[in-house]
Amino acid sequence: MTVYEAIKQQSGCIVVLTGSRMRGTHRPDSDHDYLCIFDDDKFPHRTRISFGSNNYSITAASKFQSRLNQNDLHAIEIYLSRPELRERFRCEISPTKIEQKRKSINAFTNSKANAIDRIGKDSQKTRSYIEQTNQLCERILKLVQCGELPMQQDDDGNDDEPHHKPLPPIHVRAANYTTAQDRHTAAGRPLASQATIDERLSICVTCPEYNVEKSACSKCGCNINASRNAWKNKLAMANERCPMNPPKWEAEVSSENSV
Numbered sequence: 686m687t688v689y690e691a692i693k694q695q696s697g698c699i700v701v702l703t704g705s706r707m708r709g710t711h712r713p714d715s716d717h718d719y720l721c722i723f724d725d726d727k728f729p730h731r732t733r734i735s736f737g738s739n740n741y742s743i744t745a746a747s748k749f750q751s752r753l754n755q756n757d758l759h760a761i762e763i764y765l766s767r768p769e770l771r772e773r774f775r776c777e778i779s780p781t782k783i784e785q786k787r788k789s790i791n792a793f794t795n796s797k798a799n800a801i802d803r804i805g806k807d808s809q810k811t812r813s814y815i816e817q818t819n820q821l822c823e824r825i826l827k828l829v830q831c832g833e834l835p836m837q838q839d840d841d842g843n844d845d846e847p848h849h850k851p852l853p854p855i856h857v858r859a860a861n862y863t864t865a866q867d868r869h870t871a872a873g874r875p876l877a878s879q880a881t882i883d884e885r886l887s888i889c890v891t892c893p894e895y896n897v898e899k900s901a902c903s904k905c906g907c908n909i910n911a912s913r914n915a916w917k918n919k920l921a922m923a924n925e926r927c928p929m930n931p932p933k934w935e936a937e938v939s940s941e942n943s944v
C-alpha cells in the first residue's frame with residue numbers, strides 16, 4: 686500500500702493534489718504535493734512529510750478554514766479544485782482583500798530587490814508565480830461577480846497601499862540571519878518545496894510586516910522571495926516559521942526555536 690493510499694483510508698481525511706500538478710503547469714520531474722486535511726481531534730497540528738518526490742502537508746480542518754477566512758490565495762485555489770472541499774468548508778471573498786493581495790504581489794515583483802533576482806535563474810519561476818497569482822485573483826473575482834462565491838458581508842472597500850515598514854538595524858539583521866542559518870545547518874539544511882515557498886510567499890507579500898522595497902520581513906529582517914536558495918530566502922528553509930505569534934506560516938520540519 687502506498688503512503689497516499691494509507692492516508693486516504695483515514696476516515697474523515699481529504700487528500701488533495703496541490704502545487705504545479707494541480708494547476709497543470711508541472712514538468713515530468715516535478716514533485717507531487719498533497720494537502721491532507723484531518724478532523725481537528727485527529728490531527729490538531731500542521732506538519733509535512735516527504736517520501737521521495739511525494740510531499741504531504743498535513744493540516745487540521747479548522748486551520749484550513751481559518752486560511753479561507755483570511756482569503757489566503759492558495760487555500761482558495763485548493764478549495765476551488767475539489768467539490769468535496771466546497772461542501773465541507775465556507776469560503777466568503779472580500780474583493781477588496783483580493784485586489785490588495787494582487788497589488789502587493791505586483792509591487793513585490795516590481796521591487797528593486799527582485800530586479801536583481803530577475804537576472805538570476807529564479808527569474809522565470811518568480812515571473813510565472815506572479816502570472817499565476819494574477820490569473821487566480823482574476824478568477825476569484827469573476828466567481829464572486831457571477832455569484833459562484835459569496836462575498837464577505839463586512840467588505841469595507843478600504844483598499845490600502847502595500848506596506849513599507851522599516852527593517853531592523855543591520856547588526857540585528859545580521860545576527861538573525863546567522864542564527865537562522867545555524868539552525869538550518871543543525872536541522873540538516875532541509876529545503877521547502879516550491880509549492881510551500883509559493884504558499885508562504887503569498888502570505889508574506891500580503892502581510893503588513895512585509896517590506897516591499899527590500900523584499901524582506903520587517904519582524905526579523907530576513908529576505909523573502911520565490912527562490913529555492915536557502916542562503917538568500919528564509920521561505921526556502923523547511924525548518925523555519927514566521928516570527929509572528931501565532932505564526933502566519935509554520936515550519937515543515939522541526940528544529941530548535943525556529944523563528
Ligand code: SF4
Binds near residue numbers: 893905926927934
Ligand atoms: S515572515 Fe511572517 S511576519 Fe514576516 S512578512 Fe512573512 S508573514 Fe509577515
